[in-house]
Amino acid sequence: MIVKSEQLMAELSRDKVAAVYLLAGPEDLLRQEAVARLTRLVLRAGAEVFDRDILYGGEDDLSRVAGLAGTLPMSSPKRLVIIKQFDRASPKEQRLILEYAQRPSPMTCVVLECDRANLRSGVYRQLAEHAVATIFWPPFERQARSWLVRRARGEGVRLSPEAADLLLSDGGEGLADLAGQVEKLALYAGADGHVSADDVSAVVGSPHGRSIFELCDAVGTGSRARAFEILDHLCKVGEAPYYIVSLLGRHFLILWRAKMMIASGMRDGVARRLGLSERNFRGYERQCERLSLRQIRKGLVLIFRADQALKSGAQDRTTILDSLVYDLSSLSTSDG
Numbered sequence: 001m002i003v004k005s006e007q008l009m010a011e012l013s014r015d016k017v018a019a020v021y022l023l024a025g026p027e028d029l030l031r032q033e034a035v036a037r038l039t040r041l042v043l044r045a046g047a048e049v050f051d052r053d054i055l056y057g058g059e060d061d062l063s064r065v066a067g068l069a070g071t072l073p074m075s076s077p078k079r080l081v082i083i084k085q086f087d088r089a090s091p092k093e094q095r096l097i098l099e100y101a102q103r104p105s106p107m108t109c110v111v112l113e114c115d116r117a118n119l120r121s122g123v124y125r126q127l128a129e130h131a132v133a134t135i136f137w138p139p140f141e142r143q144a145r146s147w148l149v150r151r152a153r154g155e156g157v158r159l160s161p162e163a164a165d166l167l168l169s170d171g172g173e174g175l176a177d178l179a180g181q182v183e184k185l186a187l188y189a190g191a192d193g194h195v196s197a198d199d200v201s202a203v204v205g206s207p208h209g210r211s212i213f214e215l216c217d218a219v220g221t222g223s224r225a226r227a228f229e230i231l232d233h234l235c236k237v238g239e240a241p242y243y244i245v246s247l248l249g250r251h252f253l254i255l256w257r258a259k260m261m262i263a264s265g266m267r268d269g270v271a272r273r274l275g276l277s278e279r280n281f282r283g284y285e286r287q288c289e290r291l292s293l294r295q296i297r298k299g300l301v302l303i304f305r306a307d308q309a310l311k312s313g314a315q316d317r318t319t320i321l322d323s324l325v326y327d328l329s330s331l332s333t334s335d336g
Helices: 005-013 028-042 062-069 091-102 122-130 141-154 161-170 174-188 197-204 212-220 224-236 241-263 270-274 278-290 293-312 317-329
Strands: 020-024 052-056 079-084 108-114 132-135
Touching (some): 005 028, 020 122, 028 174, 062 079, 062 091, 091 122, 141 161, 141 174, 174 278, 197 212, 212 241, 212 278, 224 317
Parallel strands (some): 020 108, 020 132, 079 108
């Protein structure tokens, strides 16, 4: 059965779970929201290790799916089997999944994910006859605004109308970029969670200013002069040193995770696993090429020491920030 994404989410909000789902389309973030909702519905908290399996088309043996789906759940009402990159599976494996979808286990929910699927032909048309099939398209402006406000609310952020307008115009390309900006705003917002257009400008950056996230990129690429230019601006506008250091720490933790994944031979899906859009990930990828694991680890140590120095109050805050930015932007030449 083919359903629109809005209809699917409405069904899930009523706790209705089908045996097999085919979730496809170019808007990956909406797909992941649907998968996250299904996970919460199907599995008990903490049961993922026992009752969930994740396989990748083109990488894993999908002939195992019927056996996995036929296994009784250990601690949840149902088992959950997720097959990512289903479009990369071999035709033989896709036919095996189709055969399973025709007689699915009542104790398991199987989710097929892929970027592209023509529901009017081939195996996808046949799957749509036996599964709940949804294509996730990029939303129109009004839909994007509703999604943004809802996403922000879920992160404890209350956007003013002007802030929402500015995010939609300057927040990047696609929902993944917007989600990343909301995450940053959640760190930036005060206790009440209120975010104004000025807050968005400070975090996202604008032609008239520089953001902390631009500082992170400048440090990661070794652009020392630019990093100090941005740091000087941030200090002049009164940005909190603790916040600057915490986001530098976040940036280097993402670099560490990305570098570890790439070093292990993983290439496809790294951005998705890090929760980044492909556009944002390209910046991290370039920085990973420049920095070794040893250098990234040293950067994390430098950030930890700067955080401790700020908390102790033993040094001037400006001196701490200047030293940190200098050392971080010098990593590629000062440490092999």
